[in-house]
Amino acid sequence: MDFLRPADWGEALAVKAECPSAVPIAGGTDVMVEINSGLRRPGLLLDLTRVGELYTWEAGERDVRLGAAVPYTRIIDELSGYLPGLALAARTVGSPQIRNRASVGGNLGAASPAGDSHPALLAGGAVVEAESVRGLRLIPVERFYTGVKRTALAPDELIRAVRVRRATGPQQFSKVGTRNAMVIAVSSFGLALHGESREVGTGVGSVAPTPLRARAAEEFLNAALAEDHLWDSGKPITPSVARRFAELAAEACSPIDDVRATAAYRRHAVKIMARRTLGWAWETYRRNGRGNARCA
DSSP: OEEEOOSSHHHHHHHHHHOTTOEEESSOTTHHHHHHTTSOOOSEEEEOTTOGGGGOEEEOSSEEEEETTOBHHHHHHHSTTTOHHHHHHHTTSSOHHHHTTOBHHHHHHHOOTTOTTHHHHHHTTOEEEEEETTEEEEEEHHHHEEETTEESOOTTOEEEEEEEEOOSSOEEEEEEOSSSSSOOOSEEEEEEEETTTTEEEEEEESSSSSOBOOHHHHHHHHHHHHHTTHHHHOOOOOHHHHHHHHHHHHHTOOOOOOSSOOHHHHHHHHHHHHHHHHHHHHHHHHHHOTTOOSOO
């Protein structure tokens, strides 16, 4: 196995263009597990740890541009106000040691349906920056996942950053696993109330070949909130609306039975998480108004 360590982004793209099979590595929390367990033996590792721009983030008026290698610990410490849903998801990732190295870019590249950042990215309307020597592509995150551990990246492309909408309302994240910490999600659910545009965003993980949005649930809730003028009044969401939203979220799933859970359990868990996260987020919206982006 060969090992290359480019000094900057341009050199990294040049190496990837010349050697499309090169496997990028930064935190190594997914790649090294596969190598050590014998599941993967790449001919070339492309170490990106010297590419400083991958470890930076910047907040614009509408989006936060998050470098692909910014670790989860920094997302928790520095971005909880801008991206509360992603920060909540980051808190559930592995151990402190893993969170110090693992990143959203790595999670995207691995494209596991159970990846913890995916529901928050979907709910937040994220866009992936994919770049090669041919130029930059912007890929909406819901189109980025193409199958189990497969992505829309071309062989010569690398993930440079991800752009996520700044929160303009409460966001939530919920995850079900076999224990409380350091666990692969049996299922997970992300919710974002976009107060400025008056839209609801969702993301569901570990319930289909790819992470997904519960679009029918979003459309139903958007219509219900608008019809009853709830964005303006801040009145409670009725139990029947919350229940139907949860049912539609579960119907969006196409889970399987495996060693961690049955398909029926996964659907049931999504229904519960969708209803609960909606309740938590809407209560925060009612209490603090749309101007407060933080989750309570």
